[in-house]
Amino acid sequence: MADDSRGGFAALDPCVHCGFCLPACPTYLATGDEADSPRGRILLMRALERGELRADDPALGQHLDACLGCRGCEGACPSGVGYGRGLESARERITATVGLPAAARFVLGIFARRRWWRPAVTMARWFRETGLARRFRGPTRTGFLFGMLDATTPDRPEPTPRPPRARSAPRGTVALFRGCVMDGLFDHVHEATRRTLIVNGYTVVEVEGQVCCGALHDHAGDRAAARALARRNVAAFLGQADWIVVNSAGCGALLKDLGHLLGSPEAEALGRSVRDVTELLAAAGPVTGGPVELEACYDPPCHLQHAQRVHREPLAVLDAIPGLRLRQLPGADRCCGSAGIYGALHPEMSRAVLDEKVAAIAAASPPPDVVLTGNPGCLMQIGAGLGAADLPIPVAHPVELLDRSYRAAGWYDPASPS
Amino acid sequence: MSGADPDLVRALGAIVGPRWVKIRDAERRTYEADGLPTHASVPMVAVLPGSKAEVIAIVRLLHERRVAWVARGAGTGLSGGALADAETVLIPLTRMNKILGIDPTARRAVIEPGVVNARLSEAAAPFGLGYAPDPSSQAACTIGGNVAENAGGPHCLKYGATTAHVVALEVVLPDGSLATLGCPQGEPWGPDLVGLFVGSEGMFGIALEITVRLEPVPAAVRTLLADFGSVRAATESVGAIIASGIVPAALELLDQACVRAVEASIYAAGYPTDAAAVLLVELDGTRAAVEAETMMVERFLTEAGARTIRSAETAEARARLWQGRKKAFGAMGRIAPDLVVQDAVVPRSALPDVLDTITEVGRRYDLTIANVFHAGDGNLHPNICYDHRDLALRERVHRASKEIMEACVAAGGSITGEHGVGADKMEYMPLIFDPTSLATMCAVRRAFDPAERANPRKVVPTRYCREWRPEPIR
Numbered sequence: 001m002a003d004d005s006r007g008g009f010a011a012l013d014p015c016v017h018c019g020f021c022l023p024a025c026p027t028y029l030a031t032g033d034e035a036d037s038p039r040g041r042i043l044l045m046r047a048l049e050r051g052e053l054r055a056d057d058p059a060l061g062q063h064l065d066a067c068l069g070c071r072g073c074e075g076a077c078p079s080g081v082g083y084g085r086g087l088e089s090a091r092e093r094i095t096a097t098v099g100l101p102a103a104a105r106f107v108l109g110i111f112a113r114r115r116w117w118r119p120a121v122t123m124a125r126w127f128r129e130t131g132l133a134r135r136f137r138g139p140t141r142t143g144f145l146f147g148m149l150d151a152t153t154p155d156r157p158e159p160t161p162r163p164p165r166a167r168s169a170p171r172g173t174v175a176l177f178r179g180c181v182m183d184g185l186f187d188h189v190h191e192a193t194r195r196t197l198i199v200n201g202y203t204v205v206e207v208e209g210q211v212c213c214g215a216l217h218d219h220a221g222d223r224a225a226a227r228a229l230a231r232r233n234v235a236a237f238l239g240q241a242d243w244i245v246v247n248s249a250g251c252g253a254l255l256k257d258l259g260h261l262l263g264s265p266e267a268e269a270l271g272r273s274v275r276d277v278t279e280l281l282a283a284a285g286p287v288t289g290g291p292v293e294l295e296a297c298y299d300p301p302c303h304l305q306h307a308q309r310v311h312r313e314p315l316a317v318l319d320a321i322p323g324l325r326l327r328q329l330p331g332a333d334r335c336c337g338s339a340g341i342y343g344a345l346h347p348e349m350s351r352a353v354l355d356e357k358v359a360a361i362a363a364a365s366p367p368p369d370v371v372l373t374g375n376p377g378c379l380m381q382i383g384a385g386l387g388a389a390d391l392p393i394p395v396a397h398p399v400e401l402l403d404r405s406y407r408a409a410g411w412y413d414p415a416s417p418s
Numbered sequence: 419m420s421g422a423d424p425d426l427v428r429a430l431g432a433i434v435g436p437r438w439v440k441i442r443d444a445e446r447r448t449y450e451a452d453g454l455p456t457h458a459s460v461p462m463v464a465v466l467p468g469s470k471a472e473v474i475a476i477v478r479l480l481h482e483r484r485v486a487w488v489a490r491g492a493g494t495g496l497s498g499g500a501l502a503d504a505e506t507v508l509i510p511l512t513r514m515n516k517i518l519g520i521d522p523t524a525r526r527a528v529i530e531p532g533v534v535n536a537r538l539s540e541a542a543a544p545f546g547l548g549y550a551p552d553p554s555s556q557a558a559c560t561i562g563g564n565v566a567e568n569a570g571g572p573h574c575l576k577y578g579a580t581t582a583h584v585v586a587l588e589v590v591l592p593d594g595s596l597a598t599l600g601c602p603q604g605e606p607w608g609p610d611l612v613g614l615f616v617g618s619e620g621m622f623g624i625a626l627e628i629t630v631r632l633e634p635v636p637a638a639v640r641t642l643l644a645d646f647g648s649v650r651a652a653t654e655s656v657g658a659i660i661a662s663g664i665v666p667a668a669l670e671l672l673d674q675a676c677v678r679a680v681e682a683s684i685y686a687a688g689y690p691t692d693a694a695a696v697l698l699v700e701l702d703g704t705r706a707a708v709e710a711e712t713m714m715v716e717r718f719l720t721e722a723g724a725r726t727i728r729s730a731e732t733a734e735a736r737a738r739l740w741q742g743r744k745k746a747f748g749a750m751g752r753i754a755p756d757l758v759v760q761d762a763v764v765p766r767s768a769l770p771d772v773l774d775t776i777t778e779v780g781r782r783y784d785l786t787i788a789n790v791f792h793a794g795d796g797n798l799h800p801n802i803c804y805d806h807r808d809l810a811l812r813e814r815v816h817r818a819s820k821e822i823m824e825a826c827v828a829a830g831g832s833i834t835g836e837h838g839v840g841a842d843k844m845e846y847m848p849l850i851f852d853p854t855s856l857a858t859m860c861a862v863r864r865a866f867d868p869a870e871r872a873n874p875r876k877v878v879p880t881r882y883c884r885e886w887r888p889e890p891i892r
Contacts, residue, residue: 013751013755014751014752014755015751015755016453016455016747016748016750016751016755016756016757017451017452017453017455018453018494018555018747018748019452019453019492019493019494019555019558019559020494020555020557020558020745020748021558022492022494022558023534023536023557023558031513032466032510032512032513032515032532033438033440033445033466033510033512034448034449034493034510034512035440035444035445035448037448039448039493040448040449041448043447043448043450043451044444044447044448047444047447053443053444053447057443057444058442059442059443059444059445060444063444063445063448075684076557077684077748078680078683078684078685078745078746078747078748078749078751078752079683079748079749079750079751079752080682080683080684080751080752081751
């Protein structure tokens, strides 16, 4: 069945169209239209491969573009259909024929170029720090964008403490993958990642010359741009540490798959060394911290649970926080509608998918004090959705809470005993 | 683009909004199949109504324009029943997915046809109630589709199929008129019209509101997994359990090919892959009854030659055992990209011999046949796995399939237990019904739909409805 000439399309062969994927698909649940379902899209991809539908067919493009790429269907498929691989090949073929939409080209261009990215981040941070983002957030399209920005606000401003001491046996060296959005707007999560890893025995190193992972480009069908970015990252990270640690599920999924993207042995080897931060922490225990008395809901990012198949580790990390009362709400395993730049290109569908999640959070009893998820897109999307619904519930990355727990234990105090 | 009359498309758009009228090739193509891999047919138009009023308006419009139509749920059926051709309008009812009310005291729920089966049980769970019919596709299939097919499922052994759980229906008939069948309180006087409508495979109209019975969640449940060195031994234990008078909640068998496909999937349930067959037995009721019956069933299983018997007592362990069974059909893609699935029912006493015959047919035609079925009901589901690109193989599959069906009928069986006749089993109808019976079925169909525009050319072979004329059987 492995037939390289057919690219990722061969991965669709095991589909017997049983339809068990339908309830796992957020867009099908939103519209009820099989053209917006995994099974329907597989039929479209197969027709594209066989040349029965043209790559520039507008209806084909519309319904494949409307896919979030969450791969929730893969987690429901008894036959192990490689939906993601098929979609990747279909999008590549469509992009090669019709090119990317102008809006996508513009957004992706910003991520790929430092000289555009820097001013964009500076402006975004200014809106966030002046409180204007919070003031302007709301249910309108612009209000939602401000809400996304506001959701990146750290839970409280705090002086960066000195590097903590390890409280666990030495476990090796990890290189921190900084990424683009994470680096620009979630540097507080990077700091929490660094501190909690050090407490758990890891040595964290910084790597120069790293760039955006290219996942957004890859998902949009711009594989050339994704490959160009991936090559620079391989050059930067090769031989730098035992593992590459990533705290963004979307970036982690792409980086773990570097071998597939580039096809070189170095990329393959590097891809194998990539870990989500929760995987490394869970492997170390993690060390139990001080009490954090909170009601929390955990919402697994699609690219962690479906693409990386990491399920248990984030829960193990949160389990190390005494006092935390953790729940998963109905539909927690479903996509929030963020899906990279999807929200910018398909705002209506994105919001329809998000509404279900916000409704579940609003109905939760007791109401959560915080919603946890390990991906920047999801943090911003859910945060903005809560803002738009006037629900004053903050969002946070799981390591931020572990970090708070370690702080509560007093381990970051200058006079902390070892 | 579709060959649909632009005027019809405009009129449909005026009812549901143009967004919900699918005429582009790519969109219509996504409705070309149901869960059965062997049939495909692209509809002229797919129109997705969002309310009862819209469904009624669509049916009236199509009646006026003399256009045929097919109603569809989630498209998980296994008889090619929910397919429409190039002259026929497809009406998916997935947008009509509201639970209109649950009355815990009367143990009734009123729902729209597009409600997904498993969602109803979830909504009823806080009241300690559930909806009993549980087809394997329950996570995806709609109750409207269940009504059309009289869907079964593992737990129908004890609780009965869909028809035992529907008490009232509000339907739109093919001429656009409305009718209320049955009544929520229970048995109505007069003919059993609910019984007639449930299982009519979309030929009598569209259910707009369905009133169903809910059952109390049993106080105790025990699920046993027994594995056997031969399929015959497993089926013999089934006969012994039923003969004792115990009615298990479910009694399911998976053979080795099936077990291996499931165990390779994300739904791996921990079934032993070296067993020739595994049997799932579920007992429910009061705690004392379940304990007593468990002891008896374990004895029957051991006497029939079970190698090991495992008992799942926690809800999680039970769910895991069941996931493997329920997702087995979907896992068949691991064996080969295409499959034929049958749905014959045979007397339980004939199970051991019929299964031997199926194995023998598989060997003779050199085919992989995976069996997963409702053993307690004698409802077989042999899956013949193949690759459609191999033409010679396709021919062998067709012949083997026919031979298996004939063997089931010869053993005193029937051609479908729960999947329905649809397009797939129409050619087998004359195997079990004489021309007079088939003509009677046509007459009943015409009482509802004189022009036969609702789900046309399915279920009953047309030649029995009109003057007889020879027609090649496809």
